[in-house]
Amino acid sequence: MKHPDFNQTIPIDEVGVTERVARLNSRSIKKDSKVQALKLALSMIDHTTLEGSDSPGKVIQLCKKARQPHPAIPDLPTVAAVCVYPRMVSVAKKELKGTDINVASVATAFPSGQAPLFMRLEDTKFAVSEGADEIDMVISRGAFLNGEFSLVFDEIAAVKEACGEAHLKVILETGELHTLENVRKASDLAMHAGADFIKTSTGKVSPAATQPVTLVMLEAIRDFYYKTDKMIGMKPAGGIRTAKQAIQYLVIVKETLGAAWLNKKYFRFGASSLTNDLLMQIVKQETGHYQSLDYFSND
Amino acid sequence: MAEQRIDVKKTYKMYIGGDFPRSESGRTYKAFDSDGNLLANACQGSRKDFRDAVKIARGAFGGWSSRSAYNRGQILYRIAEMMEDRRDQFMRELGPIGFKAAEAEADINAAIDRLIYYAGWTDKYQQVFGSINPVASSHFNFSMLEPTGVVAAFAPEKSPLLGLVSVIAPIIAGGNTCVILASEEFPLPSISFAEVLNSSDVPEGVVNILTGSREELAEHFSTHMDVNAMCYTDDLPKGMKKMIDENASLNVKRIIKRPVKDWYSEEAQTPYFVTDFQETKTTWHPVGY
Incomplete structure (x- = not known):
């Protein structure tokens, strides 16, 4: 495949992007469609814990919630994956045995990526050998901003190779890329280098996922699909806390890429508190009563 | 120049999270004086406004309930000070809705005094209603009061200032946060409050x-x-009372009915209005002898 010249910049109309997002957000999704959207969003969650204080106990609790989000409604969909640090992969893998919930692991010296390449590759190989089905890597933002695009490209390709069978999600950390042009360029670069998914953020940098950034990335995915016939997945992560936001994201995906992307194979939410808000909204739709977090389990 | 001036009228909006928003529904209704003349439009709050308000009240609960009792007292006292400063405004608003000058003044005085009354109770109800309990084992056993949480309340219909203040003060004195529905007929003084x-x-x-x-x-x-208690003081229609009681069973909400006829009377201020919105926590602390 011929790669584009990454020294060329594709201009992005920031005002246009913001306005398109605003117009899509004005769409009203109610009643049955809302319930359907809420359940779909639930099935797309990468249920995440990425704290220095994570322990096996915390991860086990997270996995239990992933398997059965709300015991009062047993027929709810499960989340798509559980996302943890490499050291916790084996715990999660054991807990999720017999389900179709994937174990995703961040790797490559997450969240900064500031470790030598060989260590980042070892990190990745370790996570895969522990049983991770998906790897969330971070790109070298410093090198990218420095204009060392080939270096970033080669690193992604090397991590992809280290992943083997595991799916690779490439975190662009858009909060550190400053412009939408850079977001577009990093998206193109990641997809050409072998990403299966492109992901906005680590969740450790503010701003995390925003809708304009997501729209730009989705358009990059669309153009890549037209060019290569390959469907790349999208994962906004960080800062998505409410069901309302989640539904807005689904609308943006549907209108940019179409229904083929509206499933957990091609779209994920990286989130932790979103799960409970979705559950509260689903119960609200069923009972008609506004809900309280007091009646939903933590994590 | 002076005679050509057009009055700038106040828009009466709701009070949610320290802001004064209109209803998300965009609806309003008319508030009249006692002669049936239009005074102003008031917002007609919707269920979504209520939902938003509860969410905000829940968010404010942690901070407010962990303030020291003394500090809550200071803040209640501060409300009284500010009210004292705005007497004229309340006089102007109570007049048209049927309060004679002397009545309006008495209403404002009583409302300010009520705030001072509950300001005083904030750091005392714990001592009076908490207890150390005699038990037959080697435990130090004590009971303490803790705020119930988010309280929703209907303010009295016929007492838009004194009644409103008398409902709010004991709720917040005890560390709760609240969402209050103002008098439907006379909403304007409540918004000024x-x-x-x-x-x-x-x-x-x-x-x-x-x-x-x-x-x-x-x-x-x-x-x-997410509402832990609900309170009303008026005699509600029978069907509404029944519905409220039944609905409250969903999360075992406390329903506090305080039928106060006269807001100037002694029955209108009591520390039991504070303890209505408190939960008792009893601790068994092992001690060695």
């Missing part, structure tokens, strides 16, 4: 005041799972 709250060091979201219809909102006040 919100302006007093807004300039009195009361953290945003501790008191939220909606205007609108009881008939419409009673269901949502009583069903909301």
Whole structure:
């Protein structure tokens, strides 16, 4: 495949992007469609814990919630994956045995990526050998901003190779890329280098996922699909806390890429508190009563 | 020049999270004086306004309930100070809705005094109603009061200032946060009281005041799972009372009915209005002999 010249910049109309997002957000999704959207969003969650204080106990609790989000409604969909640090992969893998919930692991010296390449590759190989089905890597933002695009490209390709069978999600950390042009360029670069998914953020940098950034990335995915016939997945992560936001994201995906992307194979939410808000909204739709977090389990 | 001037009228909006928003529904209703002349439009709050207010009250609960009792007292005292400063405004608003000058003045005086009364109770009800309990084992056993949480309340219909203050003060004195539906017929003084709250060091979201219809909102006040107690003082229609009681069972909401006829009387202020919105926590602390 011929790669584009990454020294060329594709201009992005920031005002246009913001306005398109605003117009899509004005769409009203109610009643049955809302319930359907809420359940779909639930099935797309990468249920995440990425704290220095994570322990096996915390991860086990997270996995239990992933398997059965709300015991009062047993027929709810499960989340798509559980996302943890490499050291916790084996715990999660054991807990999720017999389900179709994937174990995703961040790797490559997450969240900064500031470790030598060989260590980042070892990190990745370790996570895969522990049983991770998906790897969330971070790109070298410093090198990218420095204009060392080939270096970033080669690193992604090397991590992809280290992943083997595991799916690779490439975190662009858009909060550190400053412009939408850079977001577009990093998206193109990641997809050409072998990403299966492109992901906005680590969740450790503010701003995390925003809708304009997501729209730009989705358009990059669309153009890549037209060019290569390959469907790349999208994962906004960080800062998505409410069901309302989640539904807005689904609308943006549907209108940019179409229904083929509206499933957990091609779209994920990286989130932790979103799960409970979705559950509260689903119960609200069923009972008609506004809900309280007091009646939903933590994590 | 002077005679050509056009009055600048106040827009009466609701009070949610320290802001004065209109209803998300965009609806309003007319508030009249006692002769049937239009005074102003008031917002007709919707269930979504109520939902937003509860969310904000829940968010404010942690901070407010962990303030020291003394500090809550200071803030209640501050509300009284600010009210004292705005007597003229309340006189102007109570006049047209049927209060004679002397009555309006008495109403304002009583409202200010009521705030001082509950300001005094904030750091005393714990001593009076908490207890050390004799037990037959080697434990130090004591009971303490803790605030119930988010309280939703219907303010009295016929006493838009004194009645409103008498309902809000004991709720927040005890560390709760609240969402209050103002008098439907006379909403304007209640919103002016919100302006007093807004300039009195009361953290945003501790008191939220909606205007609108009881008939419409009673269901949502009583069903909301994140509301821990609901309070009303008027005699409600029988069907509404029954519905509120039944709905409250969903999350075992406390329903506090305080039928106060006369807001100037002794029955209108009591520390039991504070303890109505408190939960007792008893601790068994092992001790060795």
